[in-house]
Amino acid sequence: MNHYAGATTSRRGNAPVCDLRSDTVTQPDDAMREAMVAAELGDDVFGDDPTVTRLEETLAERTGKEAGLFLTSGTQSNLCAMLAHCGRGEEVIVGRDYHVFAYEAHGASVLGGLALCPIAVADDGGLDPAAIAAEVKPNDSHKPVSRLLSLENTHNGKPVSLVRMGVAISAARKAGLSVHLDGARAFNAAAALGCEVADLAAPVDSVSLCMSKGLGTPAGSVLVGPRDLITKARRWRKMLGGGMRQSGVLAAAALHALEHNAPRLVKDHDRAADLAALLRDLNAGDVTQATNMIFFTPANGENDALRARLAEHDVLILGGSSGPIRIVLHRGVDDLAYDRAIAAIRSFYG
Ligand SMILES: Cc1ncc(COP(=O)(O)O)c(C=O)c1O
Known part of the structure; x- marks a missing residue:
């Protein structure tokens, strides 16, 4: 259903x-369609679509990260991030109501052998540091290896403050975890918090940014993070069938959206x-x-x-x-x- x-x-x-019903129903307006038609294109699997490269570099720079990767959807972006951060038998701690746990069909478990460990999401959309610490597993062969904390901002439209994110991230760092942010609507969060998307990205390792929600493009998300992580995510994207060819036509829509719609x-x-x-x-x-x-x-x-x-x-x-x-x-x-x-x-x- x-x-x-x-x-x-x-x-x-x-x-x-x-x-x-959703901000995903937005359709490209005339100006966005013109930008798409005018896009300079190449074969992005060969690495020579200049518009995709420009989008990836633009968002990497805007978020203060080393590299970016254009993916088909937010789900694929979160999945590639988790698969790049973790190996089989390793665990992602995540909010029970977050999209990664609740609405992505546990792809990371099905396809990557990762364990997803859900914890309660507080009323303000954040995660309680004590709950994170309580779920970090001891070094014990009976347990999965806790590797990653996955956050979400906004959550159900709620912008999670930098302070609130910070305490959760500190708990994760104390336990040696990496941190991913599902920032499907990070531009909404930044607008509401009066900060830059770079401020949300600074304390985490990777961020997934959706172009096809409030920003209004037809499809696509961008994962940003350290270069070695993005290289691994690129391989996973290929395995998942997400290597696109003249995808500059979509990247042009995203570049237009960043300038005009954000x-x-x-x-x-x-x-x-x-x-x-x-x-x-x-x-x-x-x-x-x-x-x-x-x-x-x-x-x-x-x-x-x-x-x-x-x-x-x-x-x-x-x-x-x-x-x-x-x-x-x-x-x-x-x-x-x-x-x-x-x-x-x-x-x-x-
Ligand atoms: C918070 C959040 N993360 C990820 C996604 C997944 O995005 P997509 O529908 O592009 O796979 C959504 C979709 O609505 C979302 O709301």
Whole structure:
């Protein structure tokens, strides 16, 4: 079952659908398409696609790391990172609700023989240093070898502060672990924390950055880290079938997004805050919001009725018949679509 299914187009008739299910639904705008068409291309498996190389170098420089690697997706990027950091029988300590543990089909175990050790994620999206320390295994042949801590920022839209990341990283370093950051939405985190992505990257060894979420490209993620780690990850990417050829066409979209779309993420955050405030004003239920995401549990189990009413207005949201509904703001929501979402929500509660 695909939990994300529901609409395959961003337009119905003449009216743009207001698709609030995820920031992954963003489509390239005309300027991004032009950049893609104009991209200088080569064969990246031969190492001669200049646009891919430029993207990898740009993000390595921007994050203060030695090297970068362009991959097909965030899942592939996290997987290649874990496989590059760890060998068979070694262990990754990770938040139980983090994407790496909860939504990546345990690829690192299936394909790489790694153990994934889940620990509780705190309310603020961070990991408790004591919980990390408690899961680091002693040097004992009965146990896997703890090798890596995998963090996530943002987590469910929550930006995890540098201080909060720092205490978890210190616990990992004390135990001799390397640290990976799933920064699928690190640009959102940096915008919300008022820092640079380089500040999030500085204390960790590797970072996975998604280009196809709030940044709005059709596909692709970039893994950054030390050169030897990226060389290993490149080999894993090839084994996983992720060696792409004229992928400069996608890298051009990412370069365009870094320049034009990263600076406007705060607009998504502001709109999410406004929409969350409206839901609270309407006494619509339990509402939490951070960066571009709202999690919202309608009162009286009105989930299906609300989703159906919004769908009548071509407004799409994600969630089951009970529990939290997720609403995500992104650059694919133009002013008209946003106003329609507001009107539809008001009409339901009015
Ligand atoms: C936090 C986080 N990490 C990783 C991923 C995986 O990205 P992809 O869908 O490109 O595999 C996602 C996807 O939504 C995500 O939210």
